[in-house]
Amino acid sequence: MGLNHETAPVEVREHFAVSEEQLGLQASRLTELTTIAEGVVISTCNRMEVYVAAEDRQMGLDVLRQHLSVDHDDEDMSHLYQKCGDDAKQHLFALVCGLDSMVLGETEIFGQVKHAYKQAFEAGATKGMLNRLFQKSFAVGKRIRTHTRIQMGATSVGNVAVDLAEKIFGKLNGSHVMIIGAGETSRLVAKSMISRGASQLTVTNRSIERARSLAEELSGEVVPFDSWEEALVKADVIVSSTGASEPVLKASQIEAVRKKRKFRPLFLIDIAVPRDIEAQAGDIEEVYLYDIDKLQQLASLAKESRAKQVKLCEQMIAEEISQTS
Amino acid sequence: MLVIAIILAAVAAVQGARYVRRGHKSQWTVLWMLFCFVAQLTILSIRGEMRASCPLGDTGEVLIFSAWSLTMFYMAVGSVYRLSLLGVFTAPLVCFLLSLALMPGMLDASPERKTVVDGWRESHAAFSVLAYGALGLAAVAGVMFIVLNRQLKDAHMSTGLFANLPPARDLSKVVGRLLLLGFALLTLGLICGLVMEKTGAANKHLYVALGQWAAYAVLLILKWWRGMPPGKLAMAAVLLFVLSLMIFPLIN
Numbered sequence: 001m002g003l004n005h006e007t008a009p010v011e012v013r014e015h016f017a018v019s020e021e022q023l024g025l026q027a028s029r030l031t032e033l034t035t036i037a038e039g040v041v042i043s044t045c046n047r048m049e050v051y052v053a054a055e056d057r058q059m060g061l062d063v064l065r066q067h068l069s070v071d072h073d074d075e076d077m078s079h080l081y082q083k084c085g086d087d088a089k090q091h092l093f094a095l096v097c098g099l100d101s102m103v104l105g106e107t108e109i110f111g112q113v114k115h116a117y118k119q120a121f122e123a124g125a126t127k128g129m130l131n132r133l134f135q136k137s138f139a140v141g142k143r144i145r146t147h148t149r150i151q152m153g154a155t156s157v158g159n160v161a162v163d164l165a166e167k168i169f170g171k172l173n174g175s176h177v178m179i180i181g182a183g184e185t186s187r188l189v190a191k192s193m194i195s196r197g198a199s200q201l202t203v204t205n206r207s208i209e210r211a212r213s214l215a216e217e218l219s220g221e222v223v224p225f226d227s228w229e230e231a232l233v234k235a236d237v238i239v240s241s242t243g244a245s246e247p248v249l250k251a252s253q254i255e256a257v258r259k260k261r262k263f264r265p266l267f268l269i270d271i272a273v274p275r276d277i278e279a280q281a282g283d284i285e286e287v288y289l290y291d292i293d294k295l296q297q298l299a300s301l302a303k304e305s306r307a308k309q310v311k312l313c314e315q316m317i318a319e320e321i322s323q324t325s
Numbered sequence: 326m327l328v329i330a331i332i333l334a335a336v337a338a339v340q341g342a343r344y345v346r347r348g349h350k351s352q353w354t355v356l357w358m359l360f361c362f363v364a365q366l367t368i369l370s371i372r373g374e375m376r377a378s379c380p381l382g383d384t385g386e387v388l389i390f391s392a393w394s395l396t397m398f399y400m401a402v403g404s405v406y407r408l409s410l411l412g413v414f415t416a417p418l419v420c421f422l423l424s425l426a427l428m429p430g431m432l433d434a435s436p437e438r439k440t441v442v443d444g445w446r447e448s449h450a451a452f453s454v455l456a457y458g459a460l461g462l463a464a465v466a467g468v469m470f471i472v473l474n475r476q477l478k479d480a481h482m483s484t485g486l487f488a489n490l491p492p493a494r495d496l497s498k499v500v501g502r503l504l505l506l507g508f509a510l511l512t513l514g515l516i517c518g519l520v521m522e523k524t525g526a527a528n529k530h531l532y533v534a535l536g537q538w539a540a541y542a543v544l545l546i547l548k549w550w551r552g553m554p555p556g557k558l559a560m561a562a563v564l565l566f567v568l569s570l571m572i573f574p575l576i577n
Binding site for chain 2: 152153163164166167168169170259261262263264265282285286288290294297298301302305
């Protein structure tokens with residue numbers, strides 16, 4: 001029994017949310033209810049689900065609904081869905097594979113379910129049936145990830161940019177990221193790069209205050225907007241998102257520093273409209289230029305590719321369920 | 326044994342390519358290449374026994390030795406840099422070299438057993454062919470870089486090949502390091518060649534070898550001194566290796 005981003009708005013989901021530390025305790029409380037022998041509680045930002053093994057199916061559902069209704073009103077309860085037997089198995093398997101996630105095929109849910117199960121197991125809330133079911137679901141999740149392309153490709157502009165950076169530079173450790181224009185998307189891309197190991201950050205912006213604020217947040221340094229060209233020599237990745245009507249970075253500026261850069265690869269991410277970086281910059285051999293259209297196109301392609309894999313994943317899940325039934 | 330080695334290299338190439346098309350890494354490529362390496366080693370041991378010297382007496386043996394050297398460097402570099410896909414690119418070249426060696430007239434059926442062995446000549450041949458292995462692998466990594474570079478420039482990220490290719494900077498580093506290793510081996514081979522006892526046809530061979538050595542030297546000096554776009558370095562590694570292969574007919 002549970003609810004997710006498709007059945008309930010965030011204001012309802014937050015009523016059901018269970019903190020990470022409480023997952024085990026809540027699961028063990030379920031086992032105190034009549035007819036319920038085992039329980040696991042999963043709670044993420046997009047869902048809250050309760051898995052139970054009951055001696056009597058109908059009584060189990062009634063008891064569970066009653067238990068949840070203690071702290072929630074009828075409106076909240078109307079958003080819950082319930083599944084039994086093979087339907088519940090199918091749901092859990094699909095969930096672990098990311099088929100039920102907001103971002104199709106995302107992998108974080110696998111870890112979240114594993115964590116929830118571990119909490120319940122350690123709290124003594126699981127025994128034979130749920131142990132077997134969850135172990136099986138993890139095996140199915142691994143099998144589907146290995147044999148399908150459900151998780152292939154990044155589905156957001158930020159992740160596409162970071163994936164591309166890793167395809168160009170490998171590990172981003174020690175890479176120098178330069179931000180031109182302290183917009184929100186630049187901030188997100190820069191944060192992603194730093195989370196993957198980029199250690200040096202330079203920020204430049206027409207408003208020095210905004211540049212300073214972003215640099216402080218991301219532990220970078222500020223370069224005045226009229227002298228950022230010198231920083232071009234050190235940069236590995238440049239993210240540009242100014243509101244300028246003319247190109248901010250021209251091919252000739254890069255040509256001028258190529259020798260000083262010893263022809264190192266340069267990844268240019270232009271997320272501004274109108275574009276900040278002259279298209280001819282992409283013709284320079286060691287320069288990889290991606291504008292917002294290209295990045296969005298790649299994200300869409302990955303989404304389409306993942307959607308095409310759903311049928312295959314569902315077939316594999318059906319096979320697994322028929323084997324376990 | 327040569328046929329077995331060819332089959333193993335072909336299996337590595339075909340199976341690896343099929344995995345790549347499906348977007349997976351083949352765990353088997355390294356294993357097939359390892360078996361292929363053992364098969365090549367066996368052939369070279371048998372030929373070495375027959376000759377009572379380094380098995381580099383005819384074009385067939387040079388081709389097998391080159392394929393062996395290429396496979397050996399792949400085994401070393403592939404595991405160090407986790408470039409498992411390098412095997413998928415190396416296997417066809419190994420298969421091609423071994424197939425050439427199988428052609429009539431390439432391998433002497435009853436090689437002459439040497440009574441006097443010139444150590445410098447043997448070392449010259451061995452270092453030179455080992456250099457070909459390293460330089461050949463640099464060319465293979467260069468081809469991989471060129472393919473990846475094109476895909477990155479054209480934003481073609483959805484192919485299985487793109488997903489499996491190692492990062493561009495890593496590939497470029499591998500090209501540079503293999504070029505350096507190949508050049509060092511080539512230098513040792515050349516030094517041994519200058520010291521060894523000369524025969525009539527040696528002059529032409531020597532000039533070509535010196536030209537080849539100088540070309541690689543210029544490339545490496547340029548790269549070290551002023552830097553070079555990775556694409557140009559990769560292209561140069563491929564072109565110079567193809568040109569180097571043309572030296573084979575001049576050896577005998």
